[in-house]
Amino acid sequence: MRLSLLLYLLALRVCMAQIYTFPVNPNQKAYLTGNMGEIRAGHFHMGLDVLGNTNTPIYASGDGYVSKIRVSSYGYGKIIHITHPKTKHQTVYAHLNGFAPRLATYMRQKQYAEEKFEIEILPAPHELPITKGEIIAYMGNTGASQGSHLHYEIRTLDDIALNPSEFGFKEIPADGTPPALKRVALVTLAGKSRVNNIWGRQELTPVLVGRGQYKLAYPVLAYGEVGLEVWVDDLMDNATNTYGINRLELFVNDKKTFSFQLSKIAHEHNKCMNLHVDYETIRQRNQGFQKCYWAEGNRLKGVYDLKAGKGIPFIKDKQTYKIRVEMYDVVGNRTTLNYDIVGKKPEKSNFTAQKNKFKKTALKYKIKENWLVLEAYNLTKGGEQAQLAFNGIFENIPLVSMQAGKAVYVWDLRQGLPDFAQVGGVKRTFSFRKPILPNKNSQYKDKRLRVDFARNPLHDTLYLEASAWQDKLFIGNPLMPLLEPIVVSYALPTLPRDKSKMGAYHLGYDYQETWWEGNTLFFKTRTFGNFQLKNDTEPPKATLLRKSPQQVVLQVKDNLAGLSEYKAWLNGKFILLEHEYKGGYLTTDATLPAPTLTGTLEVWLKDRTGNEVKQKFSL
Numbered sequence: 001m002r003l004s005l006l007l008y009l010l011a012l013r014v015c016m017a018q019i020y021t022f023p024v025n026p027n028q029k030a031y032l033t034g035n036m037g038e039i040r041a042g043h044f045h046m047g048l049d050v051l052g053n054t055n056t057p058i059y060a061s062g063d064g065y066v067s068k069i070r071v072s073s074y075g076y077g078k079i080i081h082i083t084h085p086k087t088k089h090q091t092v093y094a095h096l097n098g099f100a101p102r103l104a105t106y107m108r109q110k111q112y113a114e115e116k117f118e119i120e121i122l123p124a125p126h127e128l129p130i131t132k133g134e135i136i137a138y139m140g141n142t143g144a145s146q147g148s149h150l151h152y153e154i155r156t157l158d159d160i161a162l163n164p165s166e167f168g169f170k171e172i173p174a175d176g177t178p179p180a181l182k183r184v185a186l187v188t189l190a191g192k193s194r195v196n197n198i199w200g201r202q203e204l205t206p207v208l209v210g211r212g213q214y215k216l217a218y219p220v221l222a223y224g225e226v227g228l229e230v231w232v233d234d235l236m237d238n239a240t241n242t243y244g245i246n247r248l249e250l251f252v253n254d255k256k257t258f259s260f261q262l263s264k265i266a267h268e269h270n271k272c273m274n275l276h277v278d279y280e281t282i283r284q285r286n287q288g289f290q291k292c293y294w295a296e297g298n299r300l301k302g303v304y305d306l307k308a309g310k311g312i313p314f315i316k317d318k319q320t321y322k323i324r325v326e327m328y329d330v331v332g333n334r335t336t337l338n339y340d341i342v343g344k345k346p347e348k349s350n351f352t353a354q355k356n357k358f359k360k361t362a363l364k365y366k367i368k369e370n371w372l373v374l375e376a377y378n379l380t381k382g383g384e385q386a387q388l389a390f391n392g393i394f395e396n397i398p399l400v401s402m403q404a405g406k407a408v409y410v411w412d413l414r415q416g417l418p419d420f421a422q423v424g425g426v427k428r429t430f431s432f433r434k435p436i437l438p439n440k441n442s443q444y445k446d447k448r449l450r451v452d453f454a455r456n457p458l459h460d461t462l463y464l465e466a467s468a469w470q471d472k473l474f475i476g477n478p479l480m481p482l483l484e485p486i487v488v489s490y491a492l493p494t495l496p497r498d499k500s501k502m503g504a505y506h507l508g509y510d511y512q513e514t515w516w517e518g519n520t521l522f523f524k525t526r527t528f529g530n531f532q533l534k535n536d537t538e539p540p541k542a543t544l545l546r547k548s549p550q551q552v553v554l555q556v557k558d559n560l561a562g563l564s565e566y567k568a569w570l571n572g573k574f575i576l577l578e579h580e581y582k583g584g585y586l587t588t589d590a591t592l593p594a595p596t597l598t599g600t601l602e603v604w605l606k607d608r609t610g611n612e613v614k615q616k617f618s619l
Helices: 002-017 101-114 267-276 279-285
Strands: 032-034 048-051 057-059 064-071 078-084 089-096 119-121 135-138 149-156 160-162 180-188 201-204 207-210 213-215 220-233 247-252 255-261 264-266 320-328 334-343 362-368 371-377 385-390 393-398 401-403 406-412 420-423 426-429 432-436 442-445 449-453 462-469 472-475 486-490 502-506 510-512 514-517 520-525 529-535 541-547 552-557 563-570 578-580 585-587 600-607 612-618
Touching: 064 089, 064 101, 078 135, 089 135, 101 119, 180 334, 220 320, 264 267, 267 279, 362 420, 362 426, 371 420, 385 406, 393 406, 406 420, 432 442, 449 462, 472 486, 502 514, 502 520, 510 520, 520 529, 541 600, 541 612, 552 600
Parallel strands: 213 334, 220 334
Antiparallel strands: 032 048, 048 149, 057 135, 064 078, 064 119, 078 089, 089 149, 149 160, 160 264, 180 201, 180 220, 207 213, 247 255, 247 320, 320 334, 362 371, 371 406, 385 393, 385 420, 401 406, 420 426, 432 462, 442 449, 449 486, 462 472, 472 529, 486 520, 502 510, 502 529, 514 520, 541 552, 552 585, 563 600, 578 585, 600 612
């Protein structure tokens, strides 16, 4: 059956290769710096990154028409979408340095008509017809790019990304190297679950025993519902980059209980990558541990085969489970992990006093799904249990485990939201407000602070912690992902002199979209955590770096909120400036015919809090 499937995929690729032209140096071997399904910060990578020099020609993959062109300083930078009616696909070409002359002239006319650089155009099918193999653009580094390359996608017409590596491009080098397994993690998924008599998440290093073959050095002792996570990178022959795997299958006692394949990913659900991986680990260490089980609330469609199961076996006492994980790259190279789980009911944990005189006693906490996890450090006494307070009523919860000198206690927040906890004379207060349920419009409100959750911002119940003091706000758990933005409103105890200059900044520096309604400040955010309200009264400033009759380069700096709008006039007539945010550059386009740049250049700059300035430069 597997051989038949491989032959079918090979035949499919050969067929598709006759349809599309590779967009960079056709008929030459390409070097890929990224592939489909690769784990990136906050999203899956949705196509191929093809390395090349700036201004390398980019070729249209097939006949069709330009259905979208967007120019932006952020995200994909300069980007072209071509619709192919015969195949019912669209191809996408991003981070471009510039467009081919016919498209460049078209875009310049639109930009000058609207007098702005950042623009999105949806041409009609007859406006910009494209022929297969036609040069449409030139490779670049625009937008959120870290070097010259082409980001290339093949999508359905309803924006489902398909894996370009499955279309049989002969320019993609042959690959015989299996994926490399770096680390694995076992995770307790219920209150009574344990792994090696410990509640929580444990990372282990697999042992390489053969080409693409790994095992764990010792059997795992576990009980209850336990999940597996793998940190695995694909490798390619003669390449130094690492890539994402294409497919994973989990077997328990030779029965498949879970699988996923990253060949089709809807752009609207791309942020569900934050549920596909361990979010806390990727946020804190940038390590993409992929879950070998389905996470509640994950909306990705067409990725998981849940008919086989959700990948969460219940480990029973005194039973042995043989676990096998098969990880594949897009051409079928396989890496396998084998290990045993031995069922063992958790033993009662005994408190061990810690007597390190150089460390202070501390009580910390974190929230994992529905669980409040208390961690007490350097306790000398009283660690056999923790006390939780609920409106003056106390609940004792037992010690779960001693882990590397810390005492751990677990409470199911579905049973109530505590006001504070105390262990061994150490107290920790909480600011839990209310449970916020997924798939519902919800709101938290107190005297001054309000948080509005539109439908579907969450994947699971949120036990909201929220507080405000003067110009500082704490909203939610920063290690819980948001799938959609939320709106926070705050009635400040003391109004600033000029409200329009105040903005909300995540972690004190990342500006969030802010506005006022009466005397209440509102801001929209896609991230939980700490926010500070700051005043920005200084306008941006431009410095002339280079000038010639063909091109002018300015550098713009803003002290806080960041540049929002800009315009320029040469001798009183509008002239277009291109914005490159990574270096803060504003540049005239030297690639197109333009008037000689002499005389007086006037530049208007405005930041996100409305500070504006006009500057003049003699050319």
